[in-house]
Amino acid sequence: MAEPIRVLLVDDHQVVRRGLRTFLEVQDDIEVVGEAADGAEGVARAEELRPAVILMDVLMPGTDGIEALRRLRELGNPARVLIVTSFTERRTVVPALRAGAAGYVYKDVDPDALAAAIRSVHAGHILLQPEVADALLTQEEANSGQGRGGSLTEREREVLGLIADGRSNREIARALVLSEKTVKTHVSNILMKLDLADRTQAALWAVRHGMTD
Numbered sequence: 001m002a003e004p005i006r007v008l009l010v011d012d013h014q015v016v017r018r019g020l021r022t023f024l025e026v027q028d029d030i031e032v033v034g035e036a037a038d039g040a041e042g043v044a045r046a047e048e049l050r051p052a053v054i055l056m057d058v059l060m061p062g063t064d065g066i067e068a069l070r071r072l073r074e075l076g077n078p079a080r081v082l083i084v085t086s087f088t089e090r091r092t093v094v095p096a097l098r099a100g101a102a103g104y105v106y107k108d109v110d111p112d113a114l115a116a117a118i119r120s121v122h123a124g125h126i127l128l129q130p131e132v133a134d135a136l137l138t139q140e141e142a143n144s145g146q147g148r149g150g151s152l153t154e155r156e157r158e159v160l161g162l163i164a165d166g167r168s169n170r171e172i173a174r175a176l177v178l179s180e181k182t183v184k185t186h187v188s189n190i191l192m193k194l195d196l197a198d199r200t201q202a203a204l205w206a207v208r209h210g211m212t213d
Helices: 014-024 039-049 065-075 087-098 111-122 130-136 139-151 154-164 169-176 180-194 199-208
Strands: 005-010 030-036 053-056 080-085 103-106
Touching: 005 014, 005 039, 005 111, 014 030, 014 111, 030 039, 030 111, 039 053, 039 065, 053 065, 053 111, 065 080, 065 087, 080 087, 080 111, 087 103, 103 111, 154 169, 154 180, 154 199, 169 180, 180 199
Parallel strands: 005 030, 005 053, 053 080, 080 103
Antiparallel strands: none
16 A cells, blocks of 8 residues: 655644644545644744645745745755635735645635645646636746747657646656656756746646647
8 A cells, every 4th residue: 555645734724724634634545744833834844744745825924835835945845835725815826836836726625626636736746727827927938938839849749738737757658658767858858948947837838838638
């Protein structure tokens, strides 16, 4: 049996953390390894506990979720961060994704959908919704990369399309009958050629330029 997904909860509301823990602890494949009440504590706990996935609130006193994301990236912490936000805080999602979040869910998400989201980001997928996908890449960014798309090889375009579909490197390798090492090389080349920082930006670039089904 596979090891459970280690999850850290970061939210300044104890009742929210308690509710999340209560639900997640009944999942056979998910283990809540710790909690934190603000971003600074969340970063410290992430370094200490090394969770696979972090559920992170955005608006918190002191160090907020976005600053915590930046610190985690600077530290090279490999945890996948899933932003948990309210519908009224949608404007905070774009900065969070730019700072390195793997996706987001709303606080009123169905419990089963939350568990599915945790499994998805843990598998290397990116959770994006239409209302922020367009906003994350500004028109200026889209235009700056427009001409670079022609420098991609046919194989790189195939890989990029699968990234936009939310596929992990392992899934891309299976779909294209390649090794994971080869897929990683293609992903690195794509980011370099399009002058993009990460897979999230690559996925959005592909969506913006019609490279998805």
